[in-house]
Amino acid sequence: MDTQFIFSDNGKRYHTYDFYLRKRFGRKVAKLSVDGGFTCPNRDGTKGFGGCAFCSGSGSGDFCAEGGVTAQLEAQRAVMRAKWRADAFIPYFRAGTGTYAPLPRLLALWEEALSFSGAVGLSVATRPDCLPDDVCDALADIARRTFLTVELGLQTVNDEVAAKMNRGHGFAEFGQGFMKLRARGIPVCVHIIDGLPGETESDMLRTAQTLAAMKPEFVKIHLLHVLKGTPLEKLYADGGFETMTKEEYVSTVVSQIELFPPETVFERVTGDGKGEDLIAPRWSRRKREVLNAIDMEFRRRGTMQGEKHRGRLFL
Numbered sequence: 001m002d003t004q005f006i007f008s009d010n011g012k013r014y015h016t017y018d019f020y021l022r023k024r025f026g027r028k029v030a031k032l033s034v035d036g037g038f039t040c041p042n043r044d045g046t047k048g049f050g051g052c053a054f055c056s057g058s059g060s061g062d063f064c065a066e067g068g069v070t071a072q073l074e075a076q077r078a079v080m081r082a083k084w085r086a087d088a089f090i091p092y093f094r095a096g097t098g099t100y101a102p103l104p105r106l107l108a109l110w111e112e113a114l115s116f117s118g119a120v121g122l123s124v125a126t127r128p129d130c131l132p133d134d135v136c137d138a139l140a141d142i143a144r145r146t147f148l149t150v151e152l153g154l155q156t157v158n159d160e161v162a163a164k165m166n167r168g169h170g171f172a173e174f175g176q177g178f179m180k181l182r183a184r185g186i187p188v189c190v191h192i193i194d195g196l197p198g199e200t201e202s203d204m205l206r207t208a209q210t211l212a213a214m215k216p217e218f219v220k221i222h223l224l225h226v227l228k229g230t231p232l233e234k235l236y237a238d239g240g241f242e243t244m245t246k247e248e249y250v251s252t253v254v255s256q257i258e259l260f261p262p263e264t265v266f267e268r269v270t271g272d273g274k275g276e277d278l279i280a281p282r283w284s285r286r287k288r289e290v291l292n293a294i295d296m297e298f299r300r301r302g303t304m305q306g307e308k309h310r311g312r313l314f315l
C-alpha cells in the first residue's frame, strides 16, 4: 500500500503549494506576476554592480506607470482563467527587489494590487538586506488583514559561493532579514538554488538543513539555470562549471525535502527557464518529467518530507 503523506491528497510525498492553497482557500488560487518597476540595489551600486551572476532580470526602475499594476493583473488573469479556471488570485511582485522604493510608493503599489478583483492575498519578493523597519511594519500591517508572503533569496548558506555569485550579502544578513519578518509574524518564502558553481551535493544539503532548522513557512527550490546575457553565461562558456544532470538534481531535491518538517510548504521544486533564454540545462524545460521523477524517487526510497527532519538520520 502506498504511504500517505499527511499534507497531500494526490499521492505527493511533499507539501505542495497547490495543496496548501486549496486547503486554505477551498478553491484554486493562482499567483499573478506583476512588475512593480523595481530595480535592485545589487545593480545600481547601493549594494553592488552587475547583479547576481545568475540573474537576467533588470527591473525598469520607473515604479510602474500609473494604472500599470491593474493592467498587468488583468492581462495575467485572463491567461490564468483559461489555464486553471482560477477565480482567486495572489498578485506577486516578482521582478527586481520588491521593497526597493520609498514607502509611500510601495504602499500605493501594494494597495492597488490588493484591491484587484479576486485578490485574496499578496506576495512580495525582495532581498533580505532591503527590509527597513518602516517597510517591515507596513508589511506586518498587511499580513494582519490578508494572506501575505514575503519572498527572500538565500540561494546558499555558503558565503564564499554567494560572494562568487556577486550576491552582495551573506548568510548573516539573510538571518537578520528573516528574523525581522518573523518577529512581526510575516510568513516568509525562502528561495535556494541547487547547482551553484563550486557546490557539491553535501553543500546543497547543508543549505537545506540550515534552512529547515529555521522552519520557514514556504520554500522554493530552484535549479541553477544558465541564462543568456548573465555573467554566468560567460563562466559556463569558458568551462568554469557544469550544470547538474537531471538524476543529480532529482536525488538532491528529494534529500533536501526529506530534511524539512512536514508543515513547510514547497512553492517550487524545480524551475522552468524561458526557452529562448535558457542555455543550460536544457532538460529542465521538461518540467513535468522532472516533477514525475521527484515523485518516483520518493517512492523508490520509501520516504517523504520530514523523514530526516532535525538531523535524525543525516549529518
Ligand code: SF4
Residues within 6 Å of the ligand: 040, 041, 042, 043, 050, 051, 052, 055, 056, 057, 095, 096, 097, 127, 153
Ligand atoms: S537575483 Fe534579485 S538580488 Fe540578485 S540581481 Fe537579481 S533582482 Fe537583484
